[in-house]
Amino acid sequence: MWISVCLISSFLHITAGCTILVINYGKITVYSGQSVLLPCSCSKTQAKPPSFTWTKLRGQHSPVIISPRSDLYRGRVERFNSTSPGNLSVLLSHVTEDDQGWYRCQISREKYSDVELTVEGCTLSEPRSRVVNGSPGQSVLLPCSCSKTQAKPPSFTWTKLRGQHSPEIISPRSDLYRGRVERFNSTSPGNLSVLLSHVTEDDQGWYRCQISLEKYRDVELTVEGKYHPLTTTTTKHPPLTQPNGLDITTFLIPTTSPKGADTVGTSEEDPSASLQQYNTIQYTLLAVLPVILIITGVAWYIYKRNKGTVCIP
The missing domain is CATH 2.60.40.10 (Immunoglobulins)
Known part of the structure; x- marks a missing residue:
């Protein structure tokens, strides 16, 4: 017992x-x-x-x-x-x-x-590649993750390294990165990667994902090529007006010699002189055209009138 x-x-x-x-x-x-x-x-x-x-x-x-x-x-x-x-x-x-x-x-x-x-806890895994390539205007993924995606570090930061200068914190609230940074750890605790959008050449450099003083991973971002936004240049000329008040739109098509064409024995022409000569010819045609139309109409009227007349000897 x-x-x-x-x-x-x-x-x-x-x-x-x-x-x-x-x-x-x-x-x-x-x-x-x-x-x-x-x-x-x-x-x-x-x-x-x-x-x-x-x-x-x-x-x-x-x-x-x-x-x-x-x-x-x-x-x-x-x-x-x-x-x-x-x-x-x-x-x-x-x-x-x-x-x-x-x-x-x-x-x-x-x-x-x-x-x-x-x-x-979170142990940072090595990225597949330490170099990330991007082009201006595109989005790039800066990779960083815990070896076990279920683990979540107390905190983590992304910074851009700047040599002797203090690193720059990548935050959605900073002026430089506002609206350009997206995180994924809210849905996947161990995914510490960030998506950087609207990349520019100034974004090129080394970036650091860090969860403590001793635990971090570095990746290099290279931005290749230049971004040239599509622009158009329009040259306006005063419209030509016919005597009857109608506007005539003139399309100027520049002509240039093909690249590499033989230019020996040719002389450069003044573009303004060519334009003046072209306008003179056009005004001349506009002045003669009404006269031709009037003469043609008179001739047609006389022809019609004489056609119905019978001549008596």
């Missing part, structure tokens, strides 16, 4: 009506950025201990109390005992690699249960 009680007491700690259910959970593994449930409960969920605490053990150092009011855990800890008295578990959110270690759920000095938490 005494042996049975000893065996039971090694798994159950009794205090104030709550018996902590001690279970060997082994290691609880979670990726950085995710949430994890640290389990602890009374054997009877209706039982409620006078108080309980969660602490993180730190070897020879004093344990750290996990409280929603502490700076380290503010906004990251959720309890359930208010709705389920015997449920002493806590939900720890936005886990980081610093959260890894041993945790203790305790209701008295001698009554507690321990659980080990393992956090797999």
